[in-house]
Amino acid sequence: MISLKPLVSFILILIGLSNIYAQNPNALESIIHAEQANYTRNHNTVDQSLMSTANNKSDIKYTRMHWEVDPAVSYIKGEVMTIFQPIENVQNLDFDFSEALTMDSVKYHDNSLKYTITGDQIQVHFPSTLLHGSTDSLTFYYHGKPTSTGFGSFIVDEHAGTPVLWTLSEPYGAREWWPCKQSLNDKIDSIDVYITNPVAYKAASNGLLINESIANGKITAHWKHRYPIAAYLICMAVTNYEVFTEFAPFGNQTTTILNYVYPENLEDAKAGVAQNVTHMQLYDQLFGMYPFQNEKYGHAQFGWGGGMEHQTMTFVTSYGYELLAHELAHHWFGDKVTCGSWQDIWLNEGFATYLSGLCYQYLLPEYWLPFKQQRIATITSQPGGSVFVTDTSSVNRIFSGRLTYAKGAMILHQLRWICGDSIFFKGIRNYINDLAIAYSYAKTSDLKRHLETVSGKNLTGYFADWFTGQGYPSYQVSWSQDITQTIHVKLNQTQSHGSVDFFEMPVPLKINGPTGQSITIVLDNTFNGQNFSQQINFPIASVEFDPELWLITKDNTISFVVGVDPLNSDGYSLNIEPNPIQNGILQTIIESPTEQIIQSTIESIDGKIMMNKLVSIESGKTSKQFDVTGFPCGTYSLQLKTKQGSLTKKFVIH
Known part of the structure; x- marks a missing residue:
């Protein structure tokens, strides 16, 4: 049991606001479909050249970006200084950089470096060998009109007749507007972001707003971020924002929630963010303190469908309950610990989806069962499909609502069922706080290792069936009761996909008596046609299969079998x-x-x-x-x- 006493006062707020943001049973599906539509605006698949081609010969320690933009014009002028350490002796380094942009120069110790641009890669050539472990820097000067690869990486649009500009780099779009290493193996240790734009607009970005200075009709915002960050989580958004601040209290500490909102949506934003406070407090109790506590959490509104968990500054299109819960959850699962490959994207999206469900369970419990019903219906709407992403060139597959989001969430739910609440949440806390992956990258094997350690269970078969395997089981339950009031159950199982020959799972059955008695029994189903017997101590009126929806399954049948009384x-x-x-x-x-x-x-x-x-x-x-x-x-x-x-x-x- 998890104590939620500090949330009581905010639950009262939630109750008052629940009529404003009533649960839409298809909320997640709406979010995902909007996100997919925007990711794939021009392309359903990604040319392999759009993935990172930067070599892994350096460790990026710090980056300072200075961007000059106007939300009415699709154009960027940039200066990006990077401090790095070679991890081997090198004479050249590769960075991801769109060939649609113009590189004006690359400076090294105040001298121009030679460089070569091939496709969407720039290779810089140093005048001498840089030694392993040394610290050095270089600066890129560039400009141009960023192009879209279908991800909406750099967008100029309007809201209520006012220009707005935003960036969105996941998964492969960072290079479209700045030179970087966008592979999932090297987070930048810290960054400073300077954004210059016409004085009529405000700019939102990662970290803390240090100052805003005005000169020559333009305003420059300086944002400082001192946590490791993946390239795709760096952002900017510029328009005529209204700004307001909310606070999330945690005992003697308070987290600032800074909000950059379209003026026409200010009141909706205030109502939505008030609910987001309770989400943050819940996540704090389940998984530990907000990971970027020394800075802030924030929202910046943009026009793209859904939301994007830019580190400390989530971009959202609206302020619905589940969207805000989902994007905040990413700051534990996606930002603090980031998937180490796009094959493991469920470690981001599956977790965030499940955490939004936990907000229903603990804060609005009447929506918890519909949440699970909708996820299971989505998963089982097709017979196959693996959570493991085999084709990372397909944006539709990476961000599959059925597999990455819904099935990813529900295989976590099943792990919770297998391990039990206390063990499951302890394992997840150990995973999120593992010094080897915290503020870095993780693979599915890291999660598996932590859950196995705390539970003492071997989960190899589970991950083979549910993560790399495809499909789901359907159960045929036959039962009878003898004169000693013992129930006899036979479990048969069929599988929706041939990649898994049998799903070994603990199967819950609720046994109901004629006068209100009930008991739930759990059958450790390890092979097909398995028989079980258990004393019940009351006449059985009915048997229910998994009434609390712990299992991913469909088309189950329960039949009472009449036969010779086993007692003679x-x-x-x-x-x-x-x-x-x-x-x-x-x-x-x-x-x-x-x-x-x-x-x-x-x-x-x-x-x-x-x-x-x-x-x-x-x-x-x-x-x-x-x-x-x-x-x-x-x-x-x-x-x-x-x-x-x-x-x-x-x-x-x-």
């Missing part, structure tokens, strides 16, 4: 043949070691007594008939009370 002790037995019964006559064969008079009772599934009378039986086998003409169709139980105890058998009337 002391010479007693009760058989019903045929079953379901025919012609309104219940025919039984009762076996008893002695002649006696017994009590016979027929009870409906809801506990109603339909018949109660004494019958005489002989030693050995006795054939008895009971008239059930007029009984409604359904399932009933016949109970015989003998000298030695009770015999119970269910029967069906069609």
